[in-house]
Amino acid sequence: MVLRQRSVLELDPAEVKRARALARQAGRPVVNLAKRHTTVSVERATLRLAGLSGADHERVPWVNHLVDRVRQDVGLExxxxxxxxxALRRGDAPDLTTLAQKxxxxxxxxxxxxxxxxTAAGKAARTAISRGVRTIDRQRATRDKLIARHGDPKQKPWIYLIVATGDIYEDIPQAQAAAREGADIIxxxxxxxxxxLDFVPEGATREGYAGTYATQENxxxxxxxxxxxxxxxxxYVRLTNYASGLCMPEIATLAGLERLDMMLNDSMYGILFRDINPIRTFVDQRFSRQIHARAGIIINTGEDNYLTTADAVxxxxxxxxxxxxxxxFAKEAGLADWQLGLGHAFEIDPTVPDSFRLELAHALLxxxxxxxxxxxxxxxxxxxxxxxFRGYLLDGFFNLVGAMTGQGILLVGMMTEAVVTPWLSDRDLALQNVRYVLDAAGGLTEDFHPPREGLIQTRARQVLREAIDLLQEIVDDAEETGDPALLAAIADGTFxxxxxxxTKGKGLDGVARKAPGYxxxxxxxxxxxSDR
Known part of the structure; x- marks a missing residue:
């Protein structure tokens, strides 16, 4: 699905290689940390793969009851x-649901x-859980068949549009209307x-604040x-939701079972913007990304959020x-390049001189x-x-950068952003803006080549060098302390x-270090x- 174009930035290949090598050095200790731990949500996701669903009369999911009781009796190690x-083999219950109820x-x-x-319990568990994995495999195959039958959008980038009524039965007609007006991703x-929430709600939901609950039925x-x-x-119209927060592994699992196509899944978003414990987040995101890799789901990362709290330049x-x-982190978990919807944003203050040229530099980088x-x-x-009116113009400039730089997924900007929840008419105008720019300027990727020593080339090289310096600093700190220095960088407010x-943050009490024999x-x- 990627818009391929000739590289128009003359970056030093050695610097690009060094940047990736430093990212591996910084990330590897965190992966090792994740491999040594499990969480309540990872274990609940495992039970969901085995078919456990439903909730009690107070709407507490059975997976929560079962994991909590196991933890109380023998721990999660x-x-x-x-x-x-x-317990099932010993006859304590005939099935998972009855066992959870008991x-x-x-x-x-x-x-x-x-x-x-x-040995027998492990073999029985594998048999049950493999049925859920096979369901995910079938859903992936179904997606491939539907894409072959209906086709992909002819124009790229794909147009990504949001619905957010709080009521799934209101979301559905809005989503269908948006698709008819040109949205490729809902x-x-x-x-x-x-x-x-440290649980996933059950069933179809009709009440939500500024959005609709992520549930399997929804x-x-x-x-x-x-x-x-x-x-x-x-x-084929793609569907996106959020695999983030305290239930990241479970929501990722439900997305694979129900054939969602994209999931918001960032390695640090929950840490930075929801104050979820870093260790909990890295353990959960690794499992969730393994699910996404198997399900053929494209992840969307959240780097754009950094620029809402820090200066975009x-x-x-x-x-x-x-x-x-x-x-x-994504590739280590088994994701392929075509599944990496890495995020970035058009967030430079428009009063900054040359702001549009700087946005072009960052997007091209x-x-x-x-x-x-x-x-x-x-x-x-x-x-x-x-x-x-100013907002509509800004969105037009944003769309133009997307067209000129060959972005893969373009989220539709709204002129009423930060004012009201957009009306359907606002979305229609926003889609008209996108369609006009892409139709009029979508081929600029073939013609746009910034001068070798111009501002755009120079700025892109500067940002890459600063990124390398920061990664080197993170790696050097790790060599001094022996600890995962990325955690120290997060603690210092780097991102x-x-x-x-x-040592702080929500969900830390749901983390357990694996024992021998886990x-x-x-x-x-x-x-x-993971090598599919």
């Missing part, structure tokens, strides 16, 4: 698979099996605060509706550093560093003032001007399939 399937009422006690009992914004309903619209329009290099780290990635280009938000120490067939199955 060995994972939930062995004690859960040991666990919620305190009517079952779990043990950690040993010897032949452990993003259902998640209800404010869901990222801080995923199913919207995917079915967009399948109908894809057939009607003769092009001064902090430009931190965006590049985060993109390089996100690339490393990302396009040149990641030529095979479907980069996600985000519209101006920070400097939208409520003047809708987005947010300081988040590894077993999770889900991670084994996903690792085995």
């Amino acid at each position: 060995h994972g939930v698979a062995l004690p859960v399937w040991d 666990a919620a009422g305190g009517a079952v006690t779990f043990r950690l099996p040993e010897g032949k009992d452990a 993003a259902v914004i998640r209800s404010t605060g869901q990222s801080l 995923f199913r309903l919207m995917r079915a509706a967009l399948d109908e619209t894809s057939k009607e329009l003769g092009r 001064e902090a430009a290099h931190t965006v590049t550093v985060s993109q390089l780290l996100n690339e490393y 990302a396009r040149t560093l990641f030529p095979d990635a479907p980069l996600k280009w985000m519209p101006p938000t920070k400097h939208m003032t409520g003047d809708i 987005g001007a947010m300081k988040r120490p590894p 077993l999770n067939p889900a991670t084994d199955l996903l690792s085995e399939g």
Whole structure:
């Protein structure tokens, strides 16, 4: 899906290679840390792959009840698979749902099996969990068949548009209308605060603040509706939601089971902007990305958010550093280049001299560093003032940069951004803006070649050098302390001007260090399939 173009930035190949090598050095200790730990959400996601769903009369999911009871009885250091399937083999319950119900009422006690009992429990767990992985495989195959049948959008970048009513039954007609007006990707914004819930709500939801809850049933309903619209329009319409927050692994799993196509999944967003514990986040994001890799889901990273809290010129290099780290973490988890919707944004203050040329430099730098990635280009938000005419013009400039630099995913900017929740008519005008610019200037990728020593080339090289310097600083700190220095950099406010120490933050109590003999067939199955 990537808009390929000749590299128009003359970057030093040695510097590009060095930047990636430093990102690996900075990221590797964090990956090792993630491999040594599990979380309550990873274990709940494992049970969801085995088919456990539903909730009690107070809407507490059965996966939460079951994991909490196992943790109470034997801890999570060995994972939930062995004690859960040991209980099933011993006849404590005929199935997972009944076992979870009995666990919620305190009517079952779990043990950690040993010897032949452990071997048998592990084998039974793998058999059950593999059924969920096969469902994800079938959904991926179904997507491929539908794309072959209906076709992909003819024009790129893909046009990405948001719906956010709070009511899934209102979201559906708005999403279908947006697709008919030209949107290629529908993003259902998640209800404010869901990222801080340590459970996934059940069922179709009709109440949400500034968005709609991410649930398996909501995923199913919207995917079915967009399948109908894809057939009607003769092009496959993609669906996006959010795999972030305290339930990142579970939501990623539900997305794979229900054939979502893209998920917002950033390695540091939850840490910086939701104050979720860094260790919890890195453990959860690795599992979630293994799910995405298996499901053929494109991730969208959140570097654009840094520029809402830090200056877009001064902090430009931190965006590049985060993109390089996100690339490393994603590939280590099994994602391919075509699945890396690395984020960046048009957020320079428009009163800054040469702001448009600087935006071009930053966008071209990302396009040149990641030529095979479907980069996600985000519209101006920070400097939208409520003047809708000025905002509409800014969005036009944003769309022009997207056209000139060959971005892969273009999020539709709204002239009423930061003023009101956009009306359908606002979205229609915004789509007209996008279509006009792409139709009139979409071929500029072939003609646009900034001068060798001009501002754009010079600025891009400067940002890359600053990114390399920052990565080198992170790596040097690691060599001095012996600790994962990326965690120290996050604690110091390096990214987005947010300081988040590894010993604090929401969800830390849900992290467990793996013991010898830890077993999770889900991670084994996903690792085995990571080379697809």
